[in-house]
Amino acid sequence: MLEVLNKQIVLASRPVGEPTAENFRLVEVPLASPTEGELQLQTLYLSLDPYMRGRMSAAKSYAQPVPIGGVMEGGAVSRVLASRNPSFTVGDIVQGRTGWQTHPISNGSNLERVDPKLAPISTALGVLGMPGMTAYTGLLNIGQPKPGETLVVAAATGPVGSLVGQIGRLKGCRVVGIAGGADKVAYMRDELGFDVALDHRAPDFAAQLAGxxxxxxxxYFENVGGHVWEAVFPLLNNFARVPVCGLIAHYNEDGPQPGPDRLPMTMRAVLSKRLTFRGFIVTDFAAQAADFRRDVGAWLKSGAIKYREDVVHGLEKAPEAFIGLLKGRNFGKLVVKVAD
Incomplete structure (x- = not known):
């Protein structure tokens, strides 16, 4: 073994509102030895994603929360250091939900091999991983894009939104991307090729979107909520489709927010415009994994789609990077490089 300790980031306390550094704790525990059927892994890249904020809360959700003192939930790409599982050999590169730690033990049941020849291995956590499949399945199954339609996507420089917009263009849609900051607007316009790129921080953002x-x-592919949704809502056409993937503007709220009751207005529009809203989790479409890998892999290889990564170095940097993610500070898919 290269190290004598397994470094872990555990949940120290449940956040009230925005997470802080005090909600996390770095611990070091002795390396466990794999028993029959198990693997000893070394984490190479750790994925940081908005859904993890929900895992820090004890509120009822579609998945169990991380217990206090438990290793933070997360997907990772790892190298097999030792194997007592006949399905994996030393040196294999794998990805799975092994958490925020340097040397996890796995029974192999939820691991998938990563082909280093296909693309950089970190893409198994982004464009060729869970975020990419979220974009692909959510847009195609719920959004059902058709040539000539207008597709608006929020958080459009993130790993989900950027792929949603690019697939929309491949399907013939006119794509309007929304993100925060001049550098992200330039990226949407000049690199991703969106038809329109808007900064949601602009004081006249709603007017710009209408124009x-x-x-x-x-x-409308919903990743954000908040004032972006408020600008989008009155512009929805009859029979518009709204895949609801995330609501990052609301993840840190710790109770009902002040303001008018918009439910009657919303439901009236759902009825009169015959709107389709559907929330989804990527595992709803697990049966389409092969289609996703085939299509997105081909588009990536041909250069039809692009991706961007935001890489931070060192497991100890994960809490700070995650807190920044919830504030929109990342630019591209946020990953932590844990080891070479």
Missing amino acids: ACPDGIDI
């Missing part, structure tokens, strides 16, 4: 969608919005 960018003169024929209304047919598909």
Whole structure:
């Protein structure tokens, strides 16, 4: 073994509102030895994703929360250091939900091999991983894009939103991307090739969005909520589809927020415009994993789609990077490089 300790980031306390550094704790525990059927892994890259904020809360959700003192939930790409499992050999590169730690033990049941020849191995956590499949399945199954339609996507430089917009363009949609900051607007316009790129921080953002969608919005891929949703809502066309993937603007709220009751107005529009709203979790479409890998892998290889990564170095940097993610500080898929 290269190290004598397994470094872990555990949940020290449940956040109230925005997470802070005090909600996390770095611990070091002796390396466990794999028993029959198990593997000793070395984490190479750790994925940081907005859904992890929900795992820090004890509120009822679609998945169990991380217990106090438990290793933070997360997907990772790892190298097999030792194997007592006949399905894996030393040196294999694998990905799975092994958490925020340097040397996890796994029974192999939820691991998948990563082909280092296909693309950089970190892409197994982004464009060729869970975020990529979220974009692919959410847009195609719920958004159902058609040539000539207007697709608006929030958080459009993130790993999900950027792929949603690019797939929308491949399907013939007119794509309006929304993100925060001039550098992200330039990236959407100049690198991703979106038809319109908007900064949600602009004081006249709602007016800009209305001007960018003169024929209304047919598909809105929801990653954010908040004031972006408020600007989008009145522009939805009859029969518009809204895949609800995330609501990052609301993840740190610790109770009902002040303001008018918008439910009657919302439901009236759902009825009169015959709107389709559907929340989804990527595992809802697990049966489409092979289709996703085939299509997105081919688009990536041909250069039809692009991706961007935001890499921080060292497991100890994960809490700070995650807190920044919830504030929109990342630019691209956020990963932690844990080891070479």
